[in-house]
Amino acid sequence: MTNDDNRGGPGAPRGWREATEAALYGPDGFYRSPEGPAGHFRTSVHASPLYAAAVARLLCRxxxxxGHPQEIAFVDMGAGRGELTTAVLAALxxxxxxxxxxxxxxxxxxPAGLDPRVTWLPAPPAGVTGLLFANEWLDNVPVDVAEVDADGRARHVLVRDDGTEVLGGPVAGPDAAWLARWWSLDAEPGARAEIGRPRDEAWAAAVASxxxxxxxxxxxxxxxEARPPFGTLTGFRAGRETAPVPDGxxxxxxxxxxDACAGAGAALLTQRAALGALGVTGGRPPLSLASEDPAAYVRALTRAGEAAELTAPGGLGDFxxxxxxVGIPASAALLVDVADHEEE
Known part of the structure; x- marks a missing residue:
């Protein structure tokens, strides 16, 4: 990386937060492409209908x-092309x-052809009662990046449109305060961190809705206690990890x-634990079913394979x-039952 914020090269360098905002959500941004996210990477939503069924069960809880209100909301944050919303409605x-x-x-x-029961919005509706579900939304809320320079100072990382980086000014103010509280950088030159303050604010606003x-x-x-020493910023294209280039x-x-996003009364657990509490397990069906009802055995075996993928350690299960x-006791059975399934 170049240490000086010079202005040569392909496009003036700017902070990663600004560059990512334009690359993902600008007029020609990645998330405005016709194929949408599903054309480039596979999430739990796309892995199996078992995921949407589990979310539907959570909504029922x-x-x-x-108390079974007259109207209950399901708010799908970062809805992509509406895949999860559509599947949850079908599973209820x-x-x-x-x-x-x-x-x-x-x-x-x-998207064309979306279920007419779905209201499409650019921001969450205010004052609703129900379940707000954000699957892989916060990781796409743009953030700035800090890097420790040769003198041991945390400085903003600037990036050009072709992905080349230079170091900008020192991290100060609210960003420095966030790092001090949530991501203590080593003094070793080259150590990096993503400054998550915009995600805290985005999540707080979503919860407040x-x-x-x-x-x-x-x-x-x-x-x-275990932040990655060099951050995790990366890119994905056509199903493969690639260098993060902010050109759309x-x-x-x-x-x-x-943990920085969590408010009072929140619970943090693995996807393996959460889905297990919601009835998604990777156990194989009994072999006796193969002779009693071969078709049912094959269906059960397929579901077990999909469940195993959703809960696999080292994969989706580590989400x-x-x-x-919000406005319900943290000790409500809804949370206690799920948290009790967390692994030791």
Whole structure:
């Protein structure tokens, strides 16, 4: 990396937060492409319908804790092309589905042919009661990057449109305060961190849109005690990890400091634990079923394989779930039952 903030080269360097905002959400941004995120990477939503079924069960639990209100909201943050919203509606029992108001929150245009029951919005609706679910949304909230220079100072990393980087000015003010509290950088030159303050603020705003209910964020994450020494900023294109280049050609993402986002009464657990509590396990069906009902055995074996992928250590099972209650007791059965399934 060049240590000086010179202005030569392909495009003036700017902070990663500004560059990512334009690359992902600008007029020609990655998330406005016709194929959407599913054309480039596979999330839990795309891995198996079991995921949406588990989210539907969670919505039913929220409905029960709330006393079965006349209308209950399902808010899908970072909805992509509405895949999760559509699948959750299909998985709900009739009595709940009849009362659900579904919102897909996405900055891209509404896709053609989406279920007319889904309200498409650029920001979460205010004052609703129900479940707000953010699957791999926070990792795409743009953040700035800090790097320690040769003198041991944390400086902003600037980037040009072709992905080349230079060091900018020292990190100061609220960003420095966030690093001091949540990501203590080593003094070794080259140590890096993603400054997660914009994600804390984005999550707080999303949670504040709920009058009562539960907000859930699901993402690859790390804890204060074990932050990665060089950060996690990366890109994805056509299903493969690639260099993060802010020209709109690839996704730009970084793992989330979910512990910094968590508010009072929140629970943090792995996806393996959360889905296990919601009935998704990778256990194989009994062999006796193969002789009794071969077709049912094959279906059960398929479900077990999909469940295993969703909960696999070292893969999707390592996603972290942040559950934030709003206007309901943190000790409600909804949270206790899920948290009790966390691994030691």
């Amino acid at each position: 929220v409905d029960e804790v709330l 029992p009739g009595d709940v589905a009849a009362r659900v108001r579904a919102y897909a929150v996405e900055r891209a245009e509404r 709920l009058e009562r209910g539960l907000a859930v964020a699901v993402d690859y994450a790390h804890d204060r 050609s690839c996704d730009i993402t970084a793992h989330v400091a979910l 972290r779930w942040l559950l934030q209650p």
